[in-house]
Amino acid sequence: MDSTSATEASFPRIIIVGGGFGGLAAARALSKAPARVLLIDKTNHHVFQPLLYQVATSVLSPEHIAAPIRHVLHRQTNVTVLQATVTGVDVGKKVCLVDGVPLPLPYDYLVLATGVRHSYFGHNEYAEYAPGLKTLTDAVQFRNKILGAFEICERTPTPQDHLELLTFVVVGGGPTGVELAGAIAELARQTLAAEFRRFDPASLKLILVEAGPRILPSFAESLAAAATAKLTKLGVEVRTGAPVEKVDAEGVIVRGERIRTRNVFWAAGVKGSPAAHWLGVEADRAGRAKVLADCSVPAHPEIFVVGDTACLEEGGKPLPGVAQVAIQQGRYVGRLIAGRLKGEPAPPAFKYFDKGNLATVGRNFAVMEAFGIRTAGLFAKLVWAFVHIQFLVLTSSRIGTLFRWSWKLLTRQRLARLIIEPESPRDARSQPVHS
Amino acid sequence: MDSTSATEASFPRIIIVGGGFGGLAAARALSKAPARVLLIDKTNHHVFQPLLYQVATSVLSPEHIAAPIRHVLHRQTNVTVLQATVTGVDVGKKVCLVDGVPLPLPYDYLVLATGVRHSYFGHNEYAEYAPGLKTLTDAVQFRNKILGAFEICERTPTPQDHLELLTFVVVGGGPTGVELAGAIAELARQTLAAEFRRFDPASLKLILVEAGPRILPSFAESLAAAATAKLTKLGVEVRTGAPVEKVDAEGVIVRGERIRTRNVFWAAGVKGSPAAHWLGVEADRAGRAKVLADCSVPAHPEIFVVGDTACLEEGGKPLPGVAQVAIQQGRYVGRLIAGRLKGEPAPPAFKYFDKGNLATVGRNFAVMEAFGIRTAGLFAKLVWAFVHIQFLVLTSSRIGTLFRWSWKLLTRQRLARLIIEPESPRDARSQPVHS
Structure with missing residues (x-):
């Protein structure tokens, strides 16, 4: 062709x-x-990275925030796309x-x-224990890991294992870390709370650690304080001035203190x-x-x-x-x-037009700093939702995302709570069957 | 708790x-x-197996046809769910x-x-080359494989590779094989046709092989004939009386004939x-x-x-x-x-109430045999859609599925065309960066 x-x-x-x-x-x-x-x-898709955390916490499906690149550009006949x-x-x-x-x-x-x-700041060995969130593969693995921790708790009767499984540490207090921590808190305390019989998912311990003096350094201090208050209300322990000194199979060491956990998520650099x-x-x-x-x-x-x-x-x-x-x-x-x-003269230098900053914590709260307006709360959340919907590249993704968000708001259900193993166990297929 | x-x-x-x-x-x-x-x-989910082929062919997302079991049963307090x-x-x-x-x-x-x-009829070594479709993991792997074949063709200039990559063989002429073959044909010929520049996805070769004398043996012969005609119209070559004699890395041998292909799907037993x-x-x-x-x-x-x-x-x-x-x-x-x-007397023996058989081929055609009615065409397709929507366990899945089906009908777009690799390349994370 x-x-x-x-x-x-x-x-x-x-x-x-x-x-x-x-x-x-x-x-x-x-x-x-x-x-x-x-x-x-x-990959074969454009992904809307700012919403990856919503795939990781089972609100949206990968299809909502990603679109096949060749589909996005298929009408543009001068483009060939290669994966x-x-x-x-x-x-x-x-x-x-x-x-x-x-x-x-x-x-x-x-x-x-x-x-x-x-960036693990020279400690690439952390990557194995503290994955980050940049691709759909990352998001699906996060989701498997978070949901899997609860499933293991339900089937293992020993509470000492539960402690490690139910402690979640998010490293990095930028927008990604803040949004992820808030979303994990909501998932456990609102969506999952009534669905387990042998332990209480709401009993999880959720810690957001930030090496700097405060979270959301790109926002005004008052907004960071409001976000911290909201996180605390959702049950997230916010530790600032708390550099991570080590990440290993047993957990993390934060400012000299060992936190035992199997769930460390990296949003630090x-x-x-x-x-x-x-x-x-x-x-x-x-x-x-x-x-x-x-x-x-x-x-x-x-x-x-x-x-x-x-x-x-x-x-x-x-x-x-x-x-x-x-x-x-x-x-x-x-x-x-x-x-x-076309032989036109060179344009003037690139100039960034700053449309402002947004970060959300939980379902009815966001912080916003744009065009001189600083606000925290529901209004900022509505702006956040509007802006994020707008940046999805496909109309169908917008409709799907709006539906999922509305549904979650009405029912607190998170529909994308699937653990999809990357591989089928090969032996399950070839195991001999009595006949 | x-x-x-x-x-x-x-x-x-x-x-x-x-x-x-x-x-x-x-x-x-x-x-x-x-x-x-x-x-x-x-797994942590109930999956609606009859629609797995729609996940494999990028129409629906896993979330549409699967629901967390503990969510489905969470109001039933006498049930504990374990993954x-x-x-x-x-x-x-x-x-x-x-x-x-x-x-x-x-x-x-x-x-x-x-x-x-x-069942590979004693040839478990076929499993590696001819996967089947029973789980979400299978469906996501199918989807990666089908979409991946087109991506490889677009980036490799050698047509002899294209032949193997663009030949798809579905083994088994029951409802699963028939529905899958029809869906692959539509995906390539309708959805993808305009999106590649270097080769024509519609040029694929699609073969449905069945060892028995006809496809859809559980349906009346007239309906099987109608389905065969529809498949042929969609560009599927239907070979009956064609037992598979071997499956290996190079393809399949069907009734003595070697078909070179990298895409064999097993729906045979x-x-x-x-x-x-x-x-x-x-x-x-x-x-x-x-x-x-x-x-x-x-x-x-x-x-x-x-x-x-x-x-x-x-x-x-x-x-x-x-x-x-x-x-x-x-x-x-x-x-x-x-x-x-409750000490009640034993009930009478189990008696199956047969509600009939349905199978769909392409977007506006199905065959149906129920309560003495035999029909092929659009009406059967509407019944098919109604019945399948009804059997999805969650209301939200029904809404999502209806939306996707309507969208596809209107636009021919398949929204779930994502290749999500099961693992991030570890080296990509730890690779040194020039600084």
């Missing part, structure tokens, strides 16, 4: 790596450009190396929007994906590629890095790793390339 | 193994019985052996509703779970426990086997392995036990 015409075959090649907010925005901004756009992502893993870039030869694709893929323009991964490494350009301490004012990298006006994996300073401070920055940078770079193809 | 009163502690113990249609129906029929009911299932694997039964000591539970669990009454697994083996009772050729007219096993009036894993003859023919038989037997046995606890 290669319907490329002779003219199209001469169009410049643009490779976008990553189908997150940044990559998708760049591809869309190129929709009318005379170019052959190739978008490559490791594949980029392993490197040869900036001299202008090619991407892609796992499973025999020949390197040439580009005239390259947009890297490869995001971040978790990120580092840039290998984009800077591929390009051989300077990176900041978090591994993010330092980019120029137009998001290109020094000495390579044809290579751009956007979103979480780029480090761009505005007013002496690096832009935060949030969806809005990625979307705006992606769109900016897409338009810049489209303009350059 | 063990709120068992002194009276309750003296109630007889009833263990139900399996939370499928049979086990759930038995538990519900015991809702008012003075008994301590323990329902044990390997655990039963490994055996000691009929002399009247205990169940359960993996991960240190002490054997005693029962006064035992109901085994453990279902079936796939089942065998009973080890229930008969656990009990040491006689089993039929498919490994199903032969039961008496009241679903109990010989010499053990306190042990019952229901559903797919039981073999009960009516009019000289064993009852079919369908949901209706399991539901009716489960309910019968639950009521029988409840009656016996």
Whole structure:
């Protein structure tokens, strides 16, 4: 079905790596450009990362917050989507190396929007015990782990095991950690409370630890205090000034104190994906590629890095790793390339338009800081819900998400409480049967 | 939260193994019985197996066709639900052996509703290459495999690989095989057709093989012919009288002919779970426990086997392995036990009330045989949809499923087209980053 015409075959090649907010925005901004756009992502879907915690805590299904990238872009005929893993870039030869694709893929323009991964601050051995939440796979594994802990408690009669199983530690007091802790508290205390016979799921111990002096450092202090009060009311113990000194099979050591637990979730830090490494350009301490004012990298006006994996300073401070920055940078770079193809003059430097910050705690509370308004409570939660629904890429996801949220609000039911094992036990299939 | 009163502690113990249609129906029929009911299932959810193929082909999400068993039964206070694997039964000591539970669990009454697994007719080595569809895990793996085949084609330029990747063989012409083949055809030819650039997903080759003389042997011959015609129209090649002689890494050998493919799906046969083996009772050729007219096993009036894993003859023919038989037997046995606890006389023998047969092919066609009515086409499809919606256990699943079906009908979109890898690549997390 290669319907490329002779003219199209001469169009410049643009490779976008990553189908997150940044990559998708760049591809869309190129929709009318005379170019052959190739978008490559490791997975087949765009995922709305800010709602991953709702999949992990059984509110939403993976399908609500993720959409097949090729479906999102299928009407845009100048885009080809590949599910594949980029392993490197040869900036001299202008090619991407892609796992499973025999020949390197040439580009005239390259947009890297490869995001971040978790940072364990030099302790990669923590990863095994303290998973983070960046992909649908992570979210489904979290869900299995949280629900599985309750199931084990119900079937094991020994209370000393229960203590470890029912202690949940969330490391990191940013929005992700705060939202996750609140959601686990609600899951246990509201949804699951009446469904177990042999122990009380509401008896769980939930601790949010933050190394810094307070949670939600990107928000005003008054909002952080309101969020802390709300978390405490939901039964979350908030420990600030509490750096994690060790994570192992038995739990965590926080400021000298050993907390025994089998459930540690990591929301403490990120580092840039290998984009800077591929390009051989300077990176900041978090591994993010330092980019120029137009998001290109020094000495390579044809290579751009956007979103979480780029480090761009505005007013002496690096832009935060949030969806809005990625979307705006992606769109900016897409338009810049489209303009350059048309011979237009270069646009002014990228400028971030800050639409504010939101974080939610529990079902009827959020904190919000936007356009000079600071508020905590139900109104902020409504804004939060509205904004998040809006950013889902598919109409069907919006309808589904609205339905799930309404249903949960009315019934406190969480419909996605499934433990789906990644593998069927092979022996169960081949076991001999008496006959 | 063990709120068992002194009276309750003296109630007889009833263990139900399996939370499928049979086990759930038995538990519900015991809702008012003075008994301590323990329902044990390997998974935490009841799954509506007849719709698993719709998860495998990206129409529905796992959450639509599955519900947490403890949620379904949470209002029934005499039931405790355990997610655990039963490994055996000691009929002399009247205990169940359960993996991960240190002490054997005693029962006064035992109901085994453990279902079936796939049968490869003595060739268990086929399982690796020709998975079957019985669990959510199976369905998610099917979905990954089907969608993954298209993704590989899009990124590999060599057409000889495409041939193997784009050939799909479904083994078994019963309702499961027929529905699955029709759904794969629609997925490729309607939903995916416009979304790939380098090859045409509609060019896939789809073969349904059946060893017997025709498909849908449980239906009238005219309906089987109508279904064959519909499948052919959808682009499925139907081969009957075509026994599978071998399945291996390269594909299948069907009646002497080698078909090269990486996608073989097994819908050809089942065998009973080890229930008969656990009990040491006689089993039929498919490994199903032969039961008496009241679903109990010989010499053990306190042990019952229901559903797919039981073999009960009516009019000289064993009852079919369908949901209706399991539901009716489960309910019968639950009521029988409840009656016996009240000292009521034994009920008459179990009698199956046959509500008929349905199978669907594509979006606007089904075949139906019920109450003397035989019909093929849109009307049967509407009945099919109505019946299937009705049997979903949760209201929320019904609403969600109706929405997805309507959406697909209107837009031909399949919303659940996600490839979710079971594991995150560990190295991606611990890989060093340039800084």
